[in-house]
Amino acid sequence: MAFLLPLAPLPSTSHWRRAAACCAAAALFAAAHATPAPQSAVATVDLQPGYRVVPKIPNGTKTTADHSKFKELQGPFQSGAEVTAACLRCHTEAAAQIKGTIHWKWEQVEQDSKRIVGKSKVMNNFCVSVPSNEQFCTGCHVGYGDAKSAEFTAFSKRPDTDVDCLVCHDQSGKYKKAPYQSGNPPTSRIEMPPGSGKFIEPIDLAAIAQHVGAPSRANCGTCHFSGGGGDGVKHGDLDSSLIKPNKALDVHMDAQGLNFQCETCHVTGGHQVSGGHYKLDAKHLGGQYVRGSQHNIGSAASCQSCHGDTPHKGSLAQDLNMHTNTIACQTCHIPEFARGGVPTKMEWDYSKAGQRGPDGKPLVIKDEHGHPTYLGIKGQFKLGEDVVPDYTWFNGAVKWMNLGENVVPNEDGVIAINQYGGSPTDGKSRIWPVKTMKGTQPYDPEMHRLLAIHNAGFDDAAYWHTMDWQKSIAAGMKAAGLEWSGKYTFVKTTTTWPITHMVAPKDKALQCAQCHTEHGRLEKIDGVYIPGRSKDHQPWIETIGLGLAGLSLAGVIVHGGIRSMLWLRRRGKSDGQKH
Amino acid sequence: MAKTQHVILFKRFERFWHWSQAALIITLLFSGFRIHGLYQLGIDFLTALRIHRVAAWSLVVLWVFAIFWHFTTGEWKQYVPTFDKIFLVARHYAWGMFRGESHPYHQTPARKHNPLQRLAYLWVKLMINPILWISGIYLLFFADWGTWPMWKQWGISLQTVAWAHTIGAYMMLMFFIVHVYLTTTGHTPLAHIKAMIRGYEDDAPHPSPAQGLPGAQPR
Numbered sequence: 001m002a003f004l005l006p007l008a009p010l011p012s013t014s015h016w017r018r019a020a021a022c023c024a025a026a027a028l029f030a031a032a033h034a035t036p037a038p039q040s041a042v043a044t045v046d047l048q049p050g051y052r053v054v055p056k057i058p059n060g061t062k063t064t065a066d067h068s069k070f071k072e073l074q075g076p077f078q079s080g081a082e083v084t085a086a087c088l089r090c091h092t093e094a095a096a097q098i099k100g101t102i103h104w105k106w107e108q109v110e111q112d113s114k115r116i117v118g119k120s121k122v123m124n125n126f127c128v129s130v131p132s133n134e135q136f137c138t139g140c141h142v143g144y145g146d147a148k149s150a151e152f153t154a155f156s157k158r159p160d161t162d163v164d165c166l167v168c169h170d171q172s173g174k175y176k177k178a179p180y181q182s183g184n185p186p187t188s189r190i191e192m193p194p195g196s197g198k199f200i201e202p203i204d205l206a207a208i209a210q211h212v213g214a215p216s217r218a219n220c221g222t223c224h225f226s227g228g229g230g231d232g233v234k235h236g237d238l239d240s241s242l243i244k245p246n247k248a249l250d251v252h253m254d255a256q257g258l259n260f261q262c263e264t265c266h267v268t269g270g271h272q273v274s275g276g277h278y279k280l281d282a283k284h285l286g287g288q289y290v291r292g293s294q295h296n297i298g299s300a301a302s303c304q305s306c307h308g309d310t311p312h313k314g315s316l317a318q319d320l321n322m323h324t325n326t327i328a329c330q331t332c333h334i335p336e337f338a339r340g341g342v343p344t345k346m347e348w349d350y351s352k353a354g355q356r357g358p359d360g361k362p363l364v365i366k367d368e369h370g371h372p373t374y375l376g377i378k379g380q381f382k383l384g385e386d387v388v389p390d391y392t393w394f395n396g397a398v399k400w401m402n403l404g405e406n407v408v409p410n411e412d413g414v415i416a417i418n419q420y421g422g423s424p425t426d427g428k429s430r431i432w433p434v435k436t437m438k439g440t441q442p443y444d445p446e447m448h449r450l451l452a453i454h455n456a457g458f459d460d461a462a463y464w465h466t467m468d469w470q471k472s473i474a475a476g477m478k479a480a481g482l483e484w485s486g487k488y489t490f491v492k493t494t495t496t497w498p499i500t501h502m503v504a505p506k507d508k509a510l511q512c513a514q515c516h517t518e519h520g521r522l523e524k525i526d527g528v529y530i531p532g533r534s535k536d537h538q539p540w541i542e543t544i545g546l547g548l549a550g551l552s553l554a555g556v557i558v559h560g561g562i563r564s565m566l567w568l569r570r571r572g573k574s575d576g577q578k579h
Numbered sequence: 580m581a582k583t584q585h586v587i588l589f590k591r592f593e594r595f596w597h598w599s600q601a602a603l604i605i606t607l608l609f610s611g612f613r614i615h616g617l618y619q620l621g622i623d624f625l626t627a628l629r630i631h632r633v634a635a636w637s638l639v640v641l642w643v644f645a646i647f648w649h650f651t652t653g654e655w656k657q658y659v660p661t662f663d664k665i666f667l668v669a670r671h672y673a674w675g676m677f678r679g680e681s682h683p684y685h686q687t688p689a690r691k692h693n694p695l696q697r698l699a700y701l702w703v704k705l706m707i708n709p710i711l712w713i714s715g716i717y718l719l720f721f722a723d724w725g726t727w728p729m730w731k732q733w734g735i736s737l738q739t740v741a742w743a744h745t746i747g748a749y750m751m752l753m754f755f756i757v758h759v760y761l762t763t764t765g766h767t768p769l770a771h772i773k774a775m776i777r778g779y780e781d782d783a784p785h786p787s788p789a790q791g792l793p794g795a796q797p798r
Binding site: 032316318319321322325327448511512515516517518528529533534536537538541542544545546548549552553556559560562563566567570 | 584614615616619623624625628631672676677678679721722723725726736737742745746748749750752753756757763764772
């Protein structure tokens with residue numbers, strides 16, 4: 001009967017047809033054993049097929065249009081905007097779609113809290129703040145600004161041709177935005193930094209425009225792998241190792257296996273990309289959330305979208321499945337982050353910045369792998385690889401501090417720039433793995449606010465250029481339209497980041513005993529009974545229980561001792577009487 | 580050789596029941612306290628959990644048979660409490676035993692347990708076992724019904740149930756320690772244990788045949 005099993009998963013097969021198929025298979029099976037001749041016939045029926053094969057995601061090359069044949073794309077193009085103009089001739093709605101997204105606006109209203117979030121509004125503890133630094137920061141914006149003018153043109157006031165199609169759709173791998181050019185690609189030779197004698201060579205926009213397609217991991221990674229100012233810096237679970245990951249690094253994105261692209265999970269339609277860290281689906285209520293099902297209006301980019309919330313199979317299925325109510329999939333299935341050989345920044349101390357080397361240039365100290373641990377212009381870093389996450393109750397809501405919000409440090413002297421919502425009792429939370437980024441950054445001790453700084457640029461106030469905090473903060477706060485007292489100090493800050501990429505194969509998932517033990521992974525988590533950790537014991541039960549058991553043992557030992565002693569004495573006496 | 584008199588105190592099923600139950604309870608105590616985190620050595624959490632679960636289900640099956648046996652044979656009457664001679668028996672354990680006095684309770688197959696034993700076993704059956712089993716069944720099926728809303732309404736959580744299970748476990752541990760010690764209090768240290776294996780007890784070499792404390796008895 002074993003061959004019934006592989007046939008069972010056939011979709012939409014009626015019972016009769018299934019029965020017929022079974023009979024046919026049985027006949028073939030029997031025939032194969034009866035005579036050696038019809039073996040070729042048997043080979044056509046795979047009696048032991050593998051699990052349903054997921055086809056590799058077609059990537060770029062399988063579209064119905066060959067863009068290299070389009071006369072509109074023959075070039076030559078003098079600027080990125082000219083390419084966009086060509087794109088928009090056919091893709092008429094694309095620019096308008098992009099301009100409605102957070103990818104363009106860098107801000108959005110978070111629907112639950114009604115707070116404005118987005119990188120141009122919130123504080124952070126990497127490069128601290130965007131205002132005054134746009135020429136540099138917009139190297140990761142899906143648009144083109146004015147590379148020559150120091151004035152920043154608001155995204156909302158830019159024409160449609162300022163949308164950058166190529167940064168997401170280039171499949172040649174040759175497209176790049178030049179630093180300090182307001183998001184523009186190099187179309188002529190650019191000396192960078194100015195006066196350094198180093199040049200960025202121009203790129204052939206026509207050749208790139210002819211090789212466009214659906215975004216690959218490398219496209220998204222152009223910005224998302226480099227958040228915080230460099231490869232792997234910000235997130236810890238997103239870095240360049242995911243361009244071609246192996247199975248151990250990410251079981252879904254495995255380039256030799258399932259080869260998921262970002263949009264496989266972050267399903268996108270009309271340039272609206274699902275999923276994002278300003279608001280997450282931390283816990284699904286109501287079971288599976290499969291793509292295409294009617295109630296999945298949110299198109300959640302979550303594990304449950306495909307796996308449901310009872311995904312485990314085998315003898316431990318029930319035990320593991322009951323964990324999904326309180327524990328996010330990521331907690332067990334992403335045992336460590338930054339596993340791909342690219343370190344992530346765990347600490348960034350701006351207060352240590354400012355040192356110069358013997359040559360008068362900002363000091364640079366690198367670790368044995370060549371990753372900087374100290375930069376005169378940025379301060380001291382602590383890097384991490386294979387990092388064990390922190391864990392926290394999380395209901396998907398994140399409260400970010402906006403620029404200019406007043407705040408005082410907590411009793412530990414730390415300001416939490418973002419706070420994760422959630423509790424063991426709200427019914428909406430699960431235990432999530434997170435990266436906690438620790439920063440030390442400028443703070444106004446009189447007006448009690450974190451300070452925006454001007455760091456990127458080649459002007460007198462740019463901290464990365466002149467290393468003068470007073471000027472840098474003045475310029476940053478002015479650009480942000482905020483007041484400050486004119487005094488600054490440094491304060492410790494944290495930001496919390498969800499860990500959700502770099503899903504390990506199942507044999508690399510956490511083992512029971514990594515949490516069900518003393519001082520395990522979830523030692524700091526309250527509000528849930530975890531068998532195996534003494535934190536959850538009732539101290540009176542343990543004390544009285546062990547105490548009474550101990551007294552019982554002592555009691556029987558004493559009782560037995562006296563009994564034996566007296567017995568020996570009696571025996572001695574009776575022996576004496578016999579003699 | 581002195582003539583030996585065989586009084587069958589423990590029937591074959593009773594002995595099978597006793598020893599398999601003993602083995603299961605020892606297993607449950609060891610694996611349970613490992614799951615609980617009382618100690619971390621020897622076996623890992625998952626192995627302990629699996630052992631605990633198999634042992635628990637085995638004990639359930641054993642009990643189904645044992646309960647059936649008790650009621651069909653009328654052996655359940657062995658546990659009806661009595662205070663008759665209870666002070667004599669207590670005095671024996673506290674005093675007489677040390678002086679080598681013989682046990683004041685005369686044991687017969689119909690009345691195997693002395694009054695203190697009856698009370699102890701009744702305590703096990705009406706207090707320790709129900710605590711362990713009610714909480715234990717909740718824990719066994721927690722995966723299935725742990726999220727039912729009624730538990731919250733009733734103020735029952737995994738924690739409270741686990742604590743109750745722990746209370747039961749400590750009481751069982753205490754019972755186990757004392758029980759094992761009392762098996763050595765026959766006319767020879769191994770007399771009761773042998774009886775629980777063979778079913779009958781050797782006569783005491785001294786007067787008063789068939790006297791002694793069948794400490795190593797079933798509950």
